Amino acid sequence: MYRSKITGLGFHVPDRILKNDDLKQWMDTSDEWIRERSGIQERHWVSEKEAASDLALAASKKAMIMAGVGADEIDLVIVATISSDYFFPGVANQLQSKLGLRTVGTFDIKVACSAFVYGLSIADQFIKTGQHKTILIVGAEAQSKYIDLTTRGRDMGVLFGDGAGAAILQQSGDESGILSTHIHSDGADMKNLWMEAPGTSGNNWMNRETLKNGLHHPYMNGREVFRNAVRRFPEVIHEALEENNLSIEDIKLVIPHQANYRISQAVAKRLGVGMDVVYSNIHKYGNTTAASIPIALTEAHAEGRIERGDHIILAAFGAGYSWASAAIRW
Numbered sequence: 001m002y003r004s005k006i007t008g009l010g011f012h013v014p015d016r017i018l019k020n021d022d023l024k025q026w027m028d029t030s031d032e033w034i035r036e037r038s039g040i041q042e043r044h045w046v047s048e049k050e051a052a053s054d055l056a057l058a059a060s061k062k063a064m065i066m067a068g069v070g071a072d073e074i075d076l077v078i079v080a081t082i083s084s085d086y087f088f089p090g091v092a093n094q095l096q097s098k099l100g101l102r103t104v105g106t107f108d109i110k111v112a113c114s115a116f117v118y119g120l121s122i123a124d125q126f127i128k129t130g131q132h133k134t135i136l137i138v139g140a141e142a143q144s145k146y147i148d149l150t151t152r153g154r155d156m157g158v159l160f161g162d163g164a165g166a167a168i169l170q171q172s173g174d175e176s177g178i179l180s181t182h183i184h185s186d187g188a189d190m191k192n193l194w195m196e197a198p199g200t201s202g203n204n205w206m207n208r209e210t211l212k213n214g215l216h217h218p219y220m221n222g223r224e225v226f227r228n229a230v231r232r233f234p235e236v237i238h239e240a241l242e243e244n245n246l247s248i249e250d251i252k253l254v255i256p257h258q259a260n261y262r263i264s265q266a267v268a269k270r271l272g273v274g275m276d277v278v279y280s281n282i283h284k285y286g287n288t289t290a291a292s293i294p295i296a297l298t299e300a301h302a303e304g305r306i307e308r309g310d311h312i313i314l315a316a317f318g319a320g321y322s323w324a325s326a327a328i329r330w
């Protein structure tokens with residue numbers, strides 16, 4: 001069995017920045033409300049011409065440069081996204097083509113905010129068994145294209161941002177690398193965070209009714225999702241600690257999905273650590289769903305917050321509900 005390790009990281013966000021006050025042109029909201037309830041100050045949104053695969057491509061190129069890996073060395077492409085360029089095929093397929101790759105396997109993971117950690121978990125298995133040597137995993141979202149930009153959708157509209165983060169996973173030649181991954185899901189309350197259309201469950205394809213009722217925009221029961229998030233984040237972080245006989249004091253940095261600064265604060269409190277241990281960059285990017293963890297990981301690494309030998313934990317919670325963690329020795 002081989003251990004896998006992250007050898008390259010990169011992220012890309014679109015040029016267009018929207019401050020909280022900019023959103024007032026579409027909905028009844030305020031900078032004060034958004035900052036107080038979520039910690040968000042601004043977010044990046046794609047232009048009309050940009051797609052999730054464009055963001056994924058830019059992030060991938062940076063990760064490949066850091067890893068010193070050419071496109072011809074990549075033998076699997078995984079994209080975590082709910083912002084597919086087309087209904088099908090997936091973004092990984094578009095990314096493959098934009099990278100000039102041919103014939104290697106590609107697939108998307110549609111587990112929303114937990115999807116990047118799911119992708120890491122899947123890629124880790126392929127590296128461990130020796131089936132693949134170099135895997136590109138990307139989280140990429142262009143959510144601004146389908147959020148409800150009216151007062152009706154303001155609870156989610158102010159939270160979402162666009163962006164992509166990428167990682168190259170390869171065999172590790174030493175003790176560093178992914179120590180464990182845990183993935184979980186519970187579909188019982190999936191309607192607390194979902195997008196009903198377009199779908200094939202009854203009459204929820206594109207039609208007058210779905211459009212009129214806004215079913216083609218995401219819906220969230222914020223309070224319920226919040227309540228579950230502050231429960232599942234610590235739970236899955238403790239699972240990672242126990243698996244590796246580590247205590248929270250051994251962890252240099254927890255990198256949670258950037259859903260809400262208040263959620264991260266609640267998680268830090270439950271873990272018994274300060275916010276210096278729980279990474280946050282939500283003020284700059286908002287909630288970028290599957291892209292948030294690889295963007296945060298790339299930034300934390302670039303800022304020197306993660307050094308060789310450090311233990312870190314990636315933790316995710318989101319739609320599904322789904323939740324996941326990865327423990328890594330850098």
Ligand code: UT7
Nearest residue numbers: 029030033037113154155158222223225226229259260318
């Ligand atoms: O990434 C997936 C995981 N996502 C999450 O984990 C998000 C979890 N949930 C949350 O982060 C929070 O629930 C929100 C930030 C979405 C909302 O914060 P909240 O403190 O739970 O507010 P609320 O939904 O209870 O709404 C409070 C009030 C309501 O008005 P009334 O009924 O009290 O008069 C809302 O209508 O705030 C109103 N409101 C807004 N006001 C201004 C909701 N959205 C906005 C807005 N601007 N954008």
